[in-house]
Amino acid sequence: MIHKRTAAFSRSVVYCKELVRNMSELIKHSVYVTRSDMPNVGIDLLKRECNVKIWDKPSPVPRADFLKEVVGTNGIYCALTDKIDKELLDAAGPNLKVVATISVGYDHIDVHECKKRGIKIGYTPDVLTDATAELTLALLLSTSRRLPEAQHEARTGGWVSWAPTWMTGPGLAGSTVGIVGFGRIGQAVARRVKAFNTSRILYFNRSERPEAKETGAIKVSFDDLLKESDFVICCAALVPETKEIFNKTAFDKMKNTAVFINTSRGGTVDQNALIEALKTNNIRSAGLDVTTPEPLPLDSPLFKLKNCVILPHIGSASIEARNIMSELTANNILAALNGKEMPAELK
Numbered sequence: 001m002i003h004k005r006t007a008a009f010s011r012s013v014v015y016c017k018e019l020v021r022n023m024s025e026l027i028k029h030s031v032y033v034t035r036s037d038m039p040n041v042g043i044d045l046l047k048r049e050c051n052v053k054i055w056d057k058p059s060p061v062p063r064a065d066f067l068k069e070v071v072g073t074n075g076i077y078c079a080l081t082d083k084i085d086k087e088l089l090d091a092a093g094p095n096l097k098v099v100a101t102i103s104v105g106y107d108h109i110d111v112h113e114c115k116k117r118g119i120k121i122g123y124t125p126d127v128l129t130d131a132t133a134e135l136t137l138a139l140l141l142s143t144s145r146r147l148p149e150a151q152h153e154a155r156t157g158g159w160v161s162w163a164p165t166w167m168t169g170p171g172l173a174g175s176t177v178g179i180v181g182f183g184r185i186g187q188a189v190a191r192r193v194k195a196f197n198t199s200r201i202l203y204f205n206r207s208e209r210p211e212a213k214e215t216g217a218i219k220v221s222f223d224d225l226l227k228e229s230d231f232v233i234c235c236a237a238l239v240p241e242t243k244e245i246f247n248k249t250a251f252d253k254m255k256n257t258a259v260f261i262n263t264s265r266g267g268t269v270d271q272n273a274l275i276e277a278l279k280t281n282n283i284r285s286a287g288l289d290v291t292t293p294e295p296l297p298l299d300s301p302l303f304k305l306k307n308c309v310i311l312p313h314i315g316s317a318s319i320e321a322r323n324i325m326s327e328l329t330a331n332n333i334l335a336a337l338n339g340k341e342m343p344a345e346l347k
């Protein structure tokens, strides 16, 4: 008799435990992650507290699936390849509390529509500044000193002998560098180019930046920057005011020896105007980490130009930066869902 009661009691304990487990699963927040190859560190953090559903391929979730997968979710962990617009927010519905992107750029998110619905937005400023500034310098030097072209020549028999004027390009020392967009990344680029003994650093920005004192960078008009710079570097966020700011008029104003570098967004450039400027040697060369569209189609005229170096949007792709970005994205989501202050909320 006692034995039977004990057995019944144990069964009820097991049942209760199961019930509690199911209940807590039910009250856990749900988060949708838009691709399978997000760095583990952030995803593991999310999994500890949330029901996490992940698109099962290492490529952006197709739009039609995205619209279905987000229905009822509380949080979205996305990347710059995922468009978060009215249609997507409607599909997700009223349970959506937070959208966090693993990027500092947020031009893929309809900020106004999110704010209207009280949906918080998380992003990843600061943690990728060094990585992006390093890549900007790498691209600048690769473009000016023609590294991809030189590498190609060395591998394909073009290296016949050392030659005094072969594979030459402009040096940074003594040059004027113009930086368009003097936020965190623009300033980090300025600190780095200064170490190359440049003669002047100019910048163009909506507001004067007190941080410019550190590098002696001088605020000038956009036109003056274009006219006076040997290297023009675009670090500006893509907003309506910067859309195709580098157009035919801008390229016409630049020196025909100028090197143009873009590590912000392809949308800041009128790409046809750039192609024309490169083809006609209206500017010397361009280094692009960002294009329109992305990926850039293989038949793009840009790929045919020797004076253009193209990278596949890898500005923040240091291992360290990507891991911290993933952690910050997860922590943004967890904080928003738990009603706490987000470590990096887009206000």
Ligand SMILES: O=C(O)[C@H](O)CO
Residues within 6 Å of the ligand: 080, 102, 103, 104, 105, 106, 128, 264, 315, 316, 317
């Ligand atoms: O916006 C960003 O974060 C970069 O372009 C990609 O990391």
